[in-house]
Amino acid sequence: MTVRFTLNGKPIALAVDPGEVLLDTLRRSGFTGVKAGCRSGNCGVCTVLLDGRPVPSCSVLTARVDGRAVTTIEGVGDAANPHPLQTEFLARSAAQCAYCMQGMIVSSKALLDEHPHPSEQEIREHLTGNLCRCTGYVKAVEAVRAVAEGRATGAAPAPRGPETGAPQGGPGTSPGARFHAVGRSAPKVEGLGLVSGKARYTDDLAPSGALTGRIKRSPHAHARIVRIDASKALALPGVHAVLTWKDVPRVPFSTAGQNCPEPSPYDAVVLDSVVRFVGDRVAFVAAETPLLAEKACDLIEVEYEVLPAVLDPARAMDPDAPKLHPEPDKTGIANPSRNLAGRVEASVGDVERGLREADRVFEHEYRAQYVQATPTEAHATVSYLDPNDRLVIVTSTQVPFHARRIVARLFGLPISRVRVIKPRVGGAFGAKQEIVLEDACAALTLATRRPVRMVLDRDEELFASRTRHPQTLRVRTGVRKDGSLTAIEITTLANTGAYGGHATTVPSNTGSKTMPLYRAPNLRFFAESVYTNLPISGALRGYGAPQGYFALDCHMDEVARALGRDPVEFRLANAIRQGDEDPIAERLGEGKAGYKRIIRTNGLRECWEKVREASGWDPWVSSLAPGETGRPGSLPWMRLGKGVAFAMHGSGIPGDDMGSATVKANEDGTFNLLIGATDLGTGSDTILAQMAAEVLGVGVERIFVLSSDTDNTPFDVGAYASSTTYVSGGAVVKAAEGVRDRLLHHAAAMLGEDAAGLVCEDGAVRAPSGRSVSLAEVASRAMYGEEKEQVAFTASNVTFDCPPPFAAAVAGIEVDTETGRVDVTDFACAIDCGFPINPALAEGQIQGGVVMGLGYALSEEMLFDARGRMVNASLLDYKIFSSVDTPPVKAILVTTHEPTGPFGAKSVSEIPVDVVAPAIANAVFAATGARIRELPLTPERVLAAIDGLREGARR
């Protein structure tokens, strides 16, 4: 049927299928600024204006827009003629991955068109249909307010946000120099394309004619495939391939994208004759359309022998528990006959002796739940064969080089026959540090020799991508009368689900990230990671530390209150100090021995001072006796409370992570920065460009970033472990210095001066004499003059240091004591991330990390029925925070100057998540007297805890 409507002001007539939704019509017509997120009206990344009002285009049949007017992000404005909202979102660094921002800007435009002067609350109410996982909504709401209040920065985005002064040490800094590029809130290098629907994400890059790939999934938690028959599916016209376990090579591997030698067990194969969780892979299908692919999946006949399943990690190691991975070809599993995927143990001193020497011993158990990363862009991969028959994989990944290596091995291809391209990524958070679709998509392309695109449905993203490890943690401490700690022991049982990618490394970080924060002479960490017939655990922002800090920093709160001490002073008195050595770093590395770690910078106390000011921390909270309830709130049944938490984290994986960068000079005095580092929306492309610009003495606009493409950018392990600024940044500095040195050499010849006295600044090379020559002239000489050369330099960076950022946070909450609902009224988080290269982007990391942590603390939980099926696999029922649930998070940067980090920088991306759950749980205690040791603090769980107190009081 033909539908006629007005699209971005112009009449259009399109032939559509009656069942087609507007989202798909727009995308296939080239309006790919409209994104697909959940296809259920909950996330809003597909928002368009229908007759001027925002609607989710996934929920509109195109046939029904006949005669109406549709406006997409492309119609709101473009780089040549931007809408003030687009300019402002960019200028304020409101867009991180920006996948959701197209919809958010469209919604905001409708608001301002109707109400030019909305309040902050009205803005937040208006954005309830636009979920964001990166930003915490703070900067987006500020941007809308700025436009509404006429405070917009105008058409040319100028650097905004706090400036952090000059760096005072670390690679890249030289004494006496001015600093023009780092320490400033430069707008993102992607420019206005990022906020006008022009940025290309994986699914936007599918070649025309690409087949749609789809995975048929297991309905059983544990079963053997006795018979599988694809003949009916293959008979369906338009179905090009069905692959089962018989059709793909059996090569055990780990889906975790980690460095070699890979620390995780090789317990997965591309397709297997045994399925190990509800949603496990049964077969791959490639068909002409998504609908056909789905039909083909339904037509595959599978006969299962259902096997006993183990869903409780506490039972997984029982002798009679069903075994998940008994096959002899699997390697690296700690003990397959006990379902033990990984095991970590590390000690300092003697914990038992330490506990004996203590005046009091405390022991508590904490539980952390299954949660999922929920990037607004689900996992997506496109693969095709290039004209030379090389396999090209375009994929939304954090680890392009690991993906290349793993896929090549799985299909017996030389590395040289595989090219992996990482385009713009719509959020990842660890879930994309995994081979989730790349192997499946590649298998279908190899089988059909056709381009194939695969995008996970939202429910698949939730139950079949990767999750945070649920853990049960037991903390024991010994404390002397003077408040000093004699021993800390953390033991944990982690549930790695059906497969063990990150099975050892995540739990080991639960210990290594947390154990050094509070000083004690005797330490012990013990972790076991077990298989269950549930979804696969993996990397997720914080990587084991959020579970550890929930346990440790709640425990510290409990100990301090039991001793009648101020919980903050108790923590500060015991906290690690500058100059201390991390006592456990050498014994507890990344699933193996680690490296010596000296704390060279520690801004924890200043973080606390800043957060105390910002949060209005009130001593009454800390003097609250157990069982006493907090201050009255806005209504008689409401109680107010504040809770505190501290954390430290790391910057990369010492001795393991490597970043590389190539800087190449062009004859006009601009530079290409080629990096294997993967910007996931975090802004690392901008930060790394700022570093190069600083060294080369040019504006950031002269640096053109390419990240990342295994054919065209040098190796980088990828974006994980809070490594990019610290590790890859170090490589960028070295590469830029290499280029600078060659430019100075050429300039010296041109100026007749000694190169040693020359500096690059303001786009020129200057001599002490005052003479100068522009970089364009210098670069032109190199290219066309007497000493012809392409000025370029490639450098790598490996570090054996892992300087921790520090954080202090205060959560302010209001608890409805009759329903158990917890509202977060305010949240302040101060972080010492060394020298912030881009303060606005660092703030964005904090705000987004805190809001992700709020979901972890209060509302996110994957729930399963008795057969292991996830029962809340939608964004309606899996509750991430919306604009109206989220307080305006106060992000505070505390500057230190880390001597080992580029320009003094440390990491910032993961640590904000660490502090949230303990701060919230400690606040709930302060408000109600109820100590809840199980996440998330859902209304029902909080009410049950309050009930428990009331019963206790009656007894």
Next chain:
Amino acid sequence: MLDLREIRRPASAAEAVRLLAESEGSGLYVAGGTILVTSGSRRLGFLVDLTSAGLGGLRVDTAAGSSGTLIIGATVTVGELLRATEAGRPAGGLLREATSWLANHTVRNLATVGGNLMAWHFPTDLPPALLVLDASVRVMGRSGERIVPIDRLYAARREVFARGDLIADVRVPAATPGLRGAFEKHGRKRLDVALVNCAAAVRLDGGRIAEARLALNGVGGPPARRPDIEAFLAGKEPSPAVFEEAGRMVSAAVTPRSDHRASAAYRTRLAGVAARRALARAGGVLPVAGAEE
């Protein structure tokens, strides 16, 4: 993408009814479509789109004898209802308060009032308010047109609503002067399917409760008024204790189900809290915390 053969866009409700009848079981009505269109790719024969069938618009019937009934077309969107000044009138804004809890901002611009009433499998937010406001719906179908009180629509759905019937509009009578309403919704987060929601309206006369109305949704069975509570409150002096007792009676009477969103026991608690708070607000009593159980 829906597996859909055809979509028909009739210009009148009568034509819509006829088209669906002709489909012999393979057709479905669609209004906002927010549930149907996102329900996956199940096979559908054809859809009869009601949004061009003349069922939009919102007006106050000022004809003689109508006493100012608010007539809300079935395809009026939730967004339109929220913006309509007329919708703010009944019982001190009860209808608007309930509407403001519905869905998220973008879905509101698609979701319709009629669709909300027909979403049987969710405890949606409009039914309790409309029950308390003594609303009725105009139903059209093969057997003609009739006015059905909204409590009958839920309590006796199979009797009053046949296959092929559609809701043409919702009629909210002008509320009794002095009737004041309040709406309470409890979900896991602000944006949620209600675990329990509740509408109350109270009219005071001479310091006593002349009339109390209460309806809940999500507490087991269809959304319904609570005549037991209403009778208990009639004639009483409004006080924290009275509403506390009403809430207690509600919790004792309801039999909600457990699901992945909440346990039955929790919903039972919420029902009492929601009823007490809504009644107390409607009854003009300052908020007080319930006595600890």
